[in-house]
Amino acid sequence: xxxILAIARKDLRLMFRDKGDVFxxxxxxxxxxxxxxxxxxxxxxxxxxxxxxxxxxSSKIATSLADDLSNDASFEVTRHDTREGAMNAVxxxxxxxxxxxxxxxxxxxxAMFGGGGMQIDCVIDPTRRAEAGLIQGKLxxxxxxxxxxxxxxxxxxxxxxxxxxxxxxxxxxxxPGQKLAGAALAAAGESFSRSLSSDGxxxxxxxxxGGGFSPVQVKVEELPRRKGGPRSSFDVSTPVGIVWGIAGCxxxxxxxxxxxxxxxxxxxxxxxxxxxxxxxxxKGLACxxxxxxxxALLILLAVLGFRCSIAQPAMLLxxxxxxxxxxxxxAMLIAGLCKTEAEANGAGRGALLVLALIxxxxxxxxxxxxxxxxxxxxxxxxxxxxxxEGPFWRDLAVSEQVAPLAILFAIGAGGFLVGxxxxxxxxxx
Amino acid sequence: xxxxxxxRKAFGxxxxxxxxxxxxxxxxxxxxxxxxxxxxxTTIGIATGLLAPDAGSVDLLGLGSPxxxxxxxxxGLAPQEITLxxxxxxxxxxxxxxDLYGLASAKARVDELLALVExxxxxxxxxxxxxxxxxRRLNLAAALVHDPQLVLLDEPTAGVDPQSRNRILELVxxxxxxxxxxxxxxxxMEEAAKICDRIGIVDHGRMLDVGTVAELIARHGGNSTVTxxxxxxxxxxxxxxPVAEVARQFASGGVTGVRIDRADLESVFLALTGRSLRE
Numbered sequence: 001x002x003x004i005l006a007i008a009r010k011d012l013r014l015m016f017r018d019k020g021d022v023f024x025x026x027x028x029x030x031x032x033x034x035x036x037x038x039x040x041x042x043x044x045x046x047x048x049x050x051x052x053x054x055x056x057x058s059s060k061i062a063t064s065l066a067d068d069l070s071n072d073a074s075f076e077v078t079r080h081d082t083r084e085g086a087m088n089a090v091x092x093x094x095x096x097x098x099x100x101x102x103x104x105x106x107x108x109x110x111a112m113f114g115g116g117g118m119q120i121d122c123v124i125d126p127t128r129r130a131e132a133g134l135i136q137g138k139l140x141x142x143x144x145x146x147x148x149x150x151x152x153x154x155x156x157x158x159x160x161x162x163x164x165x166x167x168x169x170x171x172x173x174x175x176p177g178q179k180l181a182g183a184a185l186a187a188a189g190e191s192f193s194r195s196l197s198s199d200g201x202x203x204x205x206x207x208x209x210g211g212g213f214s215p216v217q218v219k220v221e222e223l224p225r226r227k228g229g230p231r232s233s234f235d236v237s238t239p240v241g242i243v244w245g246i247a248g249c250x251x252x253x254x255x256x257x258x259x260x261x262x263x264x265x266x267x268x269x270x271x272x273x274x275x276x277x278x279x280x281x282x283k284g285l286a287c288x289x290x291x292x293x294x295x296a297l298l299i300l301l302a303v304l305g306f307r308c309s310i311a312q313p314a315m316l317l318x319x320x321x322x323x324x325x326x327x328x329x330x331a332m333l334i335a336g337l338c339k340t341e342a343e344a345n346g347a348g349r350g351a352l353l354v355l356a357l358i359x360x361x362x363x364x365x366x367x368x369x370x371x372x373x374x375x376x377x378x379x380x381x382x383x384x385x386x387x388x389e390g391p392f393w394r395d396l397a398v399s400e401q402v403a404p405l406a407i408l409f410a411i412g413a414g415g416f417l418v419g420x421x422x423x424x425x426x427x428x429x
Numbered sequence: 430x431x432x433x434x435x436x437r438k439a440f441g442x443x444x445x446x447x448x449x450x451x452x453x454x455x456x457x458x459x460x461x462x463x464x465x466x467x468x469x470x471t472t473i474g475i476a477t478g479l480l481a482p483d484a485g486s487v488d489l490l491g492l493g494s495p496x497x498x499x500x501x502x503x504x505g506l507a508p509q510e511i512t513l514x515x516x517x518x519x520x521x522x523x524x525x526x527x528d529l530y531g532l533a534s535a536k537a538r539v540d541e542l543l544a545l546v547e548x549x550x551x552x553x554x555x556x557x558x559x560x561x562x563x564x565r566r567l568n569l570a571a572a573l574v575h576d577p578q579l580v581l582l583d584e585p586t587a588g589v590d591p592q593s594r595n596r597i598l599e600l601v602x603x604x605x606x607x608x609x610x611x612x613x614x615x616x617x618m619e620e621a622a623k624i625c626d627r628i629g630i631v632d633h634g635r636m637l638d639v640g641t642v643a644e645l646i647a648r649h650g651g652n653s654t655v656t657x658x659x660x661x662x663x664x665x666x667x668x669x670x671p672v673a674e675v676a677r678q679f680a681s682g683g684v685t686g687v688r689i690d691r692a693d694l695e696s697v698f699l700a701l702t703g704r705s706l707r708e
Contacts, residue, residue: 006528010514010521017516017555264510267479268571271506272529273498427479 003274007282008289015252015290024248025294033241033298036362037234037306048076049131050366052086052095055079059106061118061146066101068142074134076370090125090223091394093366097124097135098223108217117217118143125366126222136218143216234306235393236364238298239385243361245294246323246384250331251349253287257335258344261427270427280420284328291324299392308393315391315401323384326408329415330380336422360385383407430455430610431476431579436485438471438634445471446482447634453579453612458605460625461614462694468634469614470509473583476612477506490578502530504579505572509587511564512571515557519548519567522556523574530575542570546600562593569600579610586620598624618694628694630701637701642694649700650692658686 015021055066070077078095080086086098100121108119120139124132168174168182260266269279299316302308310316334351338344358372359365359381365373376382387404390396431453438446446468453459461469474480475487478495492500513522523542527535543549546566551559556567565585572580582601586594601624605611615621621628622642630637630645638645653671657664657678668674671689678684699705 002531003529006525009528010517010525013521014514014516263512264508265512265514267477267508268506268512268526269529270479271477271501271504272526272575273502273531274529275498 003272003278004282004285007269007279008285011253011256011283011286012289014256015286018252021248021252025245025252025290026248026297028248029241029243029245029294029298030301032244033234033237033301034305035237036240037232037237048369049074049097049135050076050078050095051135052089052098053077053079053101054081054083054086054098055101056083056103057101057105062101062105065105065120065142065146068145069099069139072138072142074138087123087223088400090123091396092400093125093364093389093394095125096128096131096366097122099135099139118146119217119219122218122220123223124220128366132220136220139218140216143218232306232308234302235308235389238302238308238392239388240361240364241298241301242295242323242388243356243359243381243385245298246291246327246381247349247352247356247361249290249294250287250327250334251345251352253283253290253328254331254334254338254348255341255344257283257331257423258338258348259341261335261423262341266427276420276424280332280416280423284332284416287328287331288324291327292320295320295323295388310392311395312391315398316388318405319384319387319391319401322405322408322412323387325412326380326384326415327412329412329419331415332419332423333415334419336419336426339426355379356381358382380408380411383411430490431612432488433472433475434486434488436472436475436482436487438468438475438480438482445634446475448485449631449634449636450485451629451636451639453610454627455610456605456608457626458601458611458613458624460621460628461612461631462616462618462621462625462628462698463614463631464616467616467631469616469631470583471634472631473506473508473581473612473614476581477501477504502575503577504581505575505577506581507569507572507583507585509583511568513556513564513567516555518553518555519543519559520552522567523570526571526574532575538574538576542573545573545603546570547596560593562589562596565589565593565597566600569597573604577609579612580604582611582613584614584616586615586617594620618698622694630694630698632698632702638697645694645697646692649697651696651700653692654690656688656690657684659683660685 015025051069053066053069055062057063066079069075070079078089080089080098083098083100086095086100089095090098100123102119102121105118105120108117120143122135122139124135165183168179171179174182257266260269266279270276299310299320303310334348335344338348356379358375359379360368360376361381363372365376365382365385368376383404387401387408390401390404433449433451436446436449437444449468449472451459461472463469471480475482476489476495478487478497478501481496487494489495489500490503492503495501495504514525517525520539520543523539524535527539532538540549543552546569548563548567548570551563556564559567565587569582569585572582585601586597589597598620601611601613605624613621613625625642627639627641628645629639638648640648652667652669655666655668655671655674655678657666660683666674666678671691675687675689678687695705
């Protein structure tokens with residue numbers, strides 16, 4: 001154990017004395033986290049907004065609105081059977097907002113002249129407030145588009161005007177004259193509706209709202225947290241910073257292992273009465289400690305500097321630990337694959353850069369277009385981001401965090417074993 | 430102390446060591462002399478146990494193969510490359526190795542070694558700033574941290590200035606005087622002749638002959654040349670007994686100058702391989 005600690009201590013000392021490694025492992029990731037924190041706080045992404053849609057109504061108007069939402073160029077819509085399913089999609093970052101067309105939507109639409117209105121529920125991811133206004137505006141627009149269709153449907157329009165007449169007649173605030181005028185207006189509207197029906201034509205209805213007339217009510221709420229605490233765009237940018245910190249750290253350690261092999265220092269170490277596994281464990285321990293350190297530093301920055309809160313501290317520790325383990329294994333694998341110092345610093349770090357980019361290093365996973373999101377499954381950084389985001393701010397159920405943790409464990413163990421074997425083969429040559 | 434029995438080692442189609450056998454005796458400075466690419470470093474690698482031979486066996490101290498970590502504990506290696514960490518100080522480099530070997534009195538040992546290689550005044554400076562000679566001396570000190578019985582020095586004077594070379598040679602003599610057994614590889618015949626008790630001539634991975642300098646010259650060096658100067662003219666006489674020849678020339682009178690060119694390791698190498706050591 002003393003030998004392992006000696007190797008780890010030596011590697012940490014070397015790491016902290018290399019100004020380039022210190023910058024790319026600690027300073028650069030913090031700059032990225034802060035920069036992206038401000039960027040995400042100001043504006044959303046340029047790609048389609050992802051919506052999780054639940055249609056609880058079997059009415060024509062709800063079906064039509066759901067279809068319009070699905071076909072709208074601004075949205076990427078996934079359908080869910082339940083509100084909880086849609087909420088989970090938002091919570092896990094797969095959707096920016098959940099849109100619910102409630103069972104009462106038709107009833108509300110029918111009562112639009114009687115103080116009611118077509119109600120749409122929208123629950124938005126708090127880290128994507130910038131997109132909330134756009135989502136609300138688009139929902140209003142699409143909902144208004146349903147009115148001409150509703151008016152053109154004889155049964156539905158009859159129901160609506162009957163309800164209007166009944167409401168006018170039962171009103172105690174209206175004078176008999178006003179009631180008469182109201183009834184005449186209802187009759188005229190119904191006549192107009194019938195003409196639309198017979199023509200089969202429908203004109204655009206957007207912009208019909210005015211005064212107390214409120215035919216569409218889009219109720220926007222933020223996704224409720226399971227536990228309280230502030231949220232900000234720095235919740236999102238912190239994992240981005242962590243991605244860069246980890247990339248810098250394991251790039252440095254993979255290169256250091258190749259350098260030791262190429263320069264002969266590894267041979268000298270192997271003369272000591274320690275096994276190969278001791279040697280790799282020592283180097284791995286240094287990499288693990290640095291990776292944990294960079295994660296702790298960035299999380300501390302988010303909590304102390306930007307008032308982020310940690311939803312599940314114990315699970316966050318598990319996520320960070322597993323991420324450090326996975327990337328330590330990956331550092332071993334890169335060191336095993338690279339023959340020379342130049343390869344480690346060029347191809348090795350280049351590959352890490354690409355994996356970091358597609359794994360959420362610049363654009364958060366949920367901002368990515370679908371193709372990139374699919375590609376990101378191949379990046380270990382994706383799983384690290386998910387393992388950290390889940391307990392940090394998404395407050396996912398433990399069962400939802402198991403998969404990223406298991407994948408990270410597999411990456412770490414596989415990387416360590418394959419890297420150690422490749423390294424042994426290289427040393428034997 | 431160290432015995433090689435019919436060792437063979439190939440890298441792909443290149444045969445680096447070809448049936449090499451030798452025996453290094455306790456307390457001697459044994460030189461492996463040969464040109465670059467002769468197989469000296471591969472032989473050292475096999476001696477450390479880090480490189481496995483394709484055939485043959487190695488025995489260290491009668492304990493068995495140095496591939497066993499416990500056996501390997503008894504040897505120290507100063508490789509041809511400078512195997513130091515440039516960002517660590519001289520002291521930190523040695524302290525790290527002392528920790529790896531689990532030395533109880535590591536600090537005292539590190540101080541002792543820094544004094545031995547005359548780097549005690551530069552102990553807390555990073556080695557990246559050291560001269561080539563200083564790095565070589567520290568590289569040698571690193572091989573001695575655990576006080577091994579056998580020290581393998583692979584081209585320890587490669588790329589250093591003459592002054593640093595002399596200091597390293599003095600160090601080797603000091604180690605020999607303290608009872609260390611040393612295997613010293615070089616392609617400088619002057620160095621080998623100066624400090625080695627016995628020398629093995631290696632070429633193309635084969636051990637051509639082993640002996641003291643005098644023995645090798647006697648066996649392969651051939652006769653000496655006596656050059657006699659008389660009345661401005663030179664006369665060369667090739668003889669097996671140059672001293673008797675000089676006496677005979679003086680007896681015949683009129684000698685104004687005389688020079689004896691004795692056979693050396695260069696002539697030995699030429700006789701054994703048909704080419705010069707410097708080629």
